[in-house]
Amino acid sequence: MAGRLSLTRLPSQAPAATAVPAMAARMAPVAAASSFRIFPAAASRARLSVSSSSSSTSLCSRKCLRSSPLVSHLFLNQKRSPVARVSENRGLSSVATPKCAASDPDQLKSAREDIKELLKNKFCHPILVRLGWHDSGTYNKNIQEWPQRGGANGSLRFEIELKHGANAGLVNALKILQPIKDKYSGVTYADLFQLASATAIEEAGGPKIPMKYGRVDVTGPEQCPEEGRLPDAGPPSPADHLRDVFYRMGLSDKEIVALSGAHTLGRSRPERSGWGKPETKYTKEGPGAPGGQSWTVQWLKFDNSYFKDIKERRDEDLLVLPTDAILFEDPSFKVFAEKYAEDEEAFFKDYAEAHAKLSILGAKFDPPEGIVINEGPSESAPEKFEAAKYSSGKRELSDSMKQRIRAEYEAFGGSPDKPLPTNYFLNIIIVIAVLAVLTSLLGN
Numbered sequence: 001m002a003g004r005l006s007l008t009r010l011p012s013q014a015p016a017a018t019a020v021p022a023m024a025a026r027m028a029p030v031a032a033a034s035s036f037r038i039f040p041a042a043a044s045r046a047r048l049s050v051s052s053s054s055s056s057t058s059l060c061s062r063k064c065l066r067s068s069p070l071v072s073h074l075f076l077n078q079k080r081s082p083v084a085r086v087s088e089n090r091g092l093s094s095v096a097t098p099k100c101a102a103s104d105p106d107q108l109k110s111a112r113e114d115i116k117e118l119l120k121n122k123f124c125h126p127i128l129v130r131l132g133w134h135d136s137g138t139y140n141k142n143i144q145e146w147p148q149r150g151g152a153n154g155s156l157r158f159e160i161e162l163k164h165g166a167n168a169g170l171v172n173a174l175k176i177l178q179p180i181k182d183k184y185s186g187v188t189y190a191d192l193f194q195l196a197s198a199t200a201i202e203e204a205g206g207p208k209i210p211m212k213y214g215r216v217d218v219t220g221p222e223q224c225p226e227e228g229r230l231p232d233a234g235p236p237s238p239a240d241h242l243r244d245v246f247y248r249m250g251l252s253d254k255e256i257v258a259l260s261g262a263h264t265l266g267r268s269r270p271e272r273s274g275w276g277k278p279e280t281k282y283t284k285e286g287p288g289a290p291g292g293q294s295w296t297v298q299w300l301k302f303d304n305s306y307f308k309d310i311k312e313r314r315d316e317d318l319l320v321l322p323t324d325a326i327l328f329e330d331p332s333f334k335v336f337a338e339k340y341a342e343d344e345e346a347f348f349k350d351y352a353e354a355h356a357k358l359s360i361l362g363a364k365f366d367p368p369e370g371i372v373i374n375e376g377p378s379e380s381a382p383e384k385f386e387a388a389k390y391s392s393g394k395r396e397l398s399d400s401m402k403q404r405i406r407a408e409y410e411a412f413g414g415s416p417d418k419p420l421p422t423n424y425f426l427n428i429i430i431v432i433a434v435l436a437v438l439t440s441l442l443g444n
């Protein structure tokens, strides 16, 4: 394997196990200082009752707060919210449960703007992408029940899961996002993690990801997945290992390769994962906290340089993990890796699809079809007919649509190539008006 150039693993540091005590020590003041803010589950069984409302919280989110299972941790996060108070009185817990989305669409949009600001100031794109992936990547398609099946359910906010070896350093991502979570109580952690990750990809110059929201959060640490569901960077047989892990999530070879392309962003730090150099010429100045070893030269720019750089292996300062190297060695992975090294557009297209799929693994949506907050129509919505769209020449009509239009014209003796004389339209309007009057008379 071509570890000669760039595969660097500090011998003194085991990747997972030894990272944990050090991280736990680093986390102790965080946990002590913010107690329930980051690890809120300790009191998650407290009951709630609703009191006065807040002008900053929408009606929908107030309803959610009353009915949603995430209510306990949200309120515990917010110390004492003006919207509701935590009560130990069990008798007050039975409140009507109106149907409501897990996250409020307006708050999701505002949170997205705040994330964009955060990215501008902190250059934290890579760690936010890793946070989203590590929340969803625990999914096991062979388990039906939620949340046992793992996946994008916000469980990564709990200390027990943050302490998993694979998650070393991700407590920092949570700390960065917590103020946004506190500001938008109508956004679940599960949505916030995926929103932050997709926004980071897009803001780094990557493709637009067709995301949906409305993920329900798990409520306590007992619902976290067991350790060991995420991939290792240096297993004995990297191709088999990647397939074991990603096939368990229901993902394909193409998706494994496309998603690995996320390593075009970010760095590996030996003090976290055990992989990478302490610093290189590309990382010693930051931006963000200096140090670590990046896969690419411009590690805050999302492009296809990850594939080009692994292929060429010209720079010892660039990282190639065993699981990266195998993408150009395994015959099935190689087809995609070569393609992405040549064709950035193909990479962007496949990456966007694979990322959207990764972001919903194991998630429970409320409403079940999810919420789309992107500008433009939702992907699942039927196409609306807009005359302007068809006359601009930008979009070709399907043959069936052309036939339908032709038939409609011909029914009135016209043709789409030759506009109908105005009196035809006048006649139609008169007939419709007469019918409307008759219907209303009959109705009365």
Ligand code: HEM
Binding pocket: 125, 126, 127, 129, 130, 133, 168, 169, 231, 232, 233, 234, 242, 259, 260, 262, 263, 265, 266, 267, 268, 269, 270, 272, 273, 274, 275, 321, 323
């Ligand atoms: C294919 C199996 C994968 C392995 C073995 C792997 C392993 C790793 C390792 C060891 C690190 C360094 C962590 C550190 O020291 O801070 C890392 C970082 C990272 N990973 Fe992966 N990863 C994999 C897949 C993915 C996927 C699917 C994504 C996203 C879709 C992803 C996104 C990232 C990002 C953005 C970073 C940089 C984090 C930072 O700079 O803070 N990885 N990965």
